[in-house]
Amino acid sequence: MSGTIYSIIPPIIALLMVILTRRVLLSLGVGILSAAFVLHGNVLKNEGVGAWLQDVLLTIWNSIKGVFVSEGALNTWNVYIILFLFLLGVITAFISISGGSRAFGEWAQTKVRTRTGAQLLAAFLGIIIFIDDYFNALAVGQVSRPITDRNKVSRAKLAYIIDSTSAPICVVSPISSWGAYIIAILAPILVTHGVAEYSPLSAFIQMIPLNLYVLVSILMVIAVAIFNINFGSMKTHENRALTTGEVTDPEKPVLGELKQELPQSEKGTVGDLVWPIIALVVGTVGSLLWTGYKASEGDITIFTIFENTNVTGSLLSGGILGILVTLILFFVQVYAKKALNIGLLPKGIVEGIKSMLPAVYILLFAWVIVDLIGQIETGKYLASLVERSNLNIAFLPVILFIVAGFMAFATGTSWGTFGMMLPIAGDIAAASDINLLLPALAAVLAGSVFGDHCSPISDTTILSSTGAGSHHIDHVMTQLPYAITSAVIAVIGYIVLGLTGSTLLGVLTTLVLFVIFVLTMKNRQNA
Numbered sequence: 001m002s003g004t005i006y007s008i009i010p011p012i013i014a015l016l017m018v019i020l021t022r023r024v025l026l027s028l029g030v031g032i033l034s035a036a037f038v039l040h041g042n043v044l045k046n047e048g049v050g051a052w053l054q055d056v057l058l059t060i061w062n063s064i065k066g067v068f069v070s071e072g073a074l075n076t077w078n079v080y081i082i083l084f085l086f087l088l089g090v091i092t093a094f095i096s097i098s099g100g101s102r103a104f105g106e107w108a109q110t111k112v113r114t115r116t117g118a119q120l121l122a123a124f125l126g127i128i129i130f131i132d133d134y135f136n137a138l139a140v141g142q143v144s145r146p147i148t149d150r151n152k153v154s155r156a157k158l159a160y161i162i163d164s165t166s167a168p169i170c171v172v173s174p175i176s177s178w179g180a181y182i183i184a185i186l187a188p189i190l191v192t193h194g195v196a197e198y199s200p201l202s203a204f205i206q207m208i209p210l211n212l213y214v215l216v217s218i219l220m221v222i223a224v225a226i227f228n229i230n231f232g233s234m235k236t237h238e239n240r241a242l243t244t245g246e247v248t249d250p251e252k253p254v255l256g257e258l259k260q261e262l263p264q265s266e267k268g269t270v271g272d273l274v275w276p277i278i279a280l281v282v283g284t285v286g287s288l289l290w291t292g293y294k295a296s297e298g299d300i301t302i303f304t305i306f307e308n309t310n311v312t313g314s315l316l317s318g319g320i321l322g323i324l325v326t327l328i329l330f331f332v333q334v335y336a337k338k339a340l341n342i343g344l345l346p347k348g349i350v351e352g353i354k355s356m357l358p359a360v361y362i363l364l365f366a367w368v369i370v371d372l373i374g375q376i377e378t379g380k381y382l383a384s385l386v387e388r389s390n391l392n393i394a395f396l397p398v399i400l401f402i403v404a405g406f407m408a409f410a411t412g413t414s415w416g417t418f419g420m421m422l423p424i425a426g427d428i429a430a431a432s433d434i435n436l437l438l439p440a441l442a443a444v445l446a447g448s449v450f451g452d453h454c455s456p457i458s459d460t461t462i463l464s465s466t467g468a469g470s471h472h473i474d475h476v477m478t479q480l481p482y483a484i485t486s487a488v489i490a491v492i493g494y495i496v497l498g499l500t501g502s503t504l505l506g507v508l509t510t511l512v513l514f515v516i517f518v519l520t521m522k523n524r525q526n527a
Helices: 005-021 024-039 049-068 076-097 100-111 115-128 133-150 155-171 177-192 200-210 212-227 234-244 271-295 302-308 311-336 344-375 378-388 393-411 414-432 434-454 459-468 472-500 503-526
Strands: none
Touching: 005 024, 005 344, 005 378, 005 393, 005 472, 024 049, 024 344, 049 076, 049 344, 076 100, 076 133, 076 271, 076 311, 076 344, 100 133, 100 271, 115 133, 115 155, 115 212, 133 155, 133 271, 133 311, 133 459, 155 177, 155 212, 155 234, 155 434, 155 459, 155 472, 177 200, 177 302, 177 414, 177 434, 200 434, 200 503, 212 434, 212 472, 212 503, 234 472, 271 302, 271 311, 311 344, 344 393, 344 459, 344 472, 378 393, 393 414, 393 434, 393 472, 414 434, 434 459, 434 472, 459 472, 472 503
């Protein structure tokens, strides 16, 4: 049943349950079971119910084990992300204990005095921190949360801002972990089809304006902040934040939030928040550059460095440096300023780790279902539909956008979608009209980011919820209307691009539709 139409059943079941029940762990658990059932086929064709059930449970156990151990060695990618999340939780706890969050919030209140300013600051940070989407989501959340909380911006809105600037910026930045990965995939595609007029890097840069979804989603974030455009369930969250000051739904648990009120130093300063974050940034970026440099061979450039860098190892290194600086500042509060008791040290560590447990649980479930969805070849089945279809070449970009979007949505991985769909898009474009090669490849990138934005099992979606301190499903449901709106505008732009063969007309159509949407929503908000 792998690689057939049955392979799309498990992700659809999980996603429908998430939407209907709003219980993410239960929904992912059912999705995991259904994927294992599909993988082992009809129970009647096996040796018996007992043997079949044993195979199902063994498959699930192997996927769980694969989260931590892969090919006989530690799965450092997953383990380092978990350790980084725990370190970040501890850093957050001690920043709060040292009074850094309170002091930074009071300082920011004198500098950023409006809700619009708070949202624009979060968006600006999301745009300039383009090195990696994981780091972007968590770092921007740490800095922005005290400011948005003070200005009564809902955590769901902050999570939307973070998510809609992290991946979109990374996917169009050549100097990022995403850019390096995509350029590495583009190189063999160009060689295979004899394209010599541009290099992989120049092809990547030429594809930036063709990524219509990214263009709209970033502009959407800015317009939402400036004109206070709230629709769908986002309106409920924003109205509650404005009228009651509660930035989250008090009846729902949130990710990355301390479960217990901790004492706060009255002698804390802005530096108690700023210096740990600076250490986190310097440690992560420095490690990204160093590990990439050490792993590169031949002519070493900034692009080869990011292509070969160790992302999760660098995150862990940055987290270790950040926690060291955080603890030093805590000891200053204890021994120099006499403002805190050393007995808070173990309590801060425990509470910091506990604050990240819900995010870790969701990540673990998401990684397991993504592994099983890979085994039942959901992505390959969707890709094969594109290969077998006898489509009108003018609609190639828009069809690739939709298929890539659904694939990333169902599998929870934009990177996996890149790896599978980019070569297929290159083959189809080369066999029909080589002039559509770059638009086709750009449409795959755009669709992958769109699907990633909508998927509750995407790790970047989970980490955006964690960074913002938002309930995960609240983030998914509030972001969906904005992502779908941006995708509809991008779809029309791709149709125009395909029919006319003009990038300029495609981009102009997209921009005009976006402006019409913003003006319409602005007038409706005023009314």
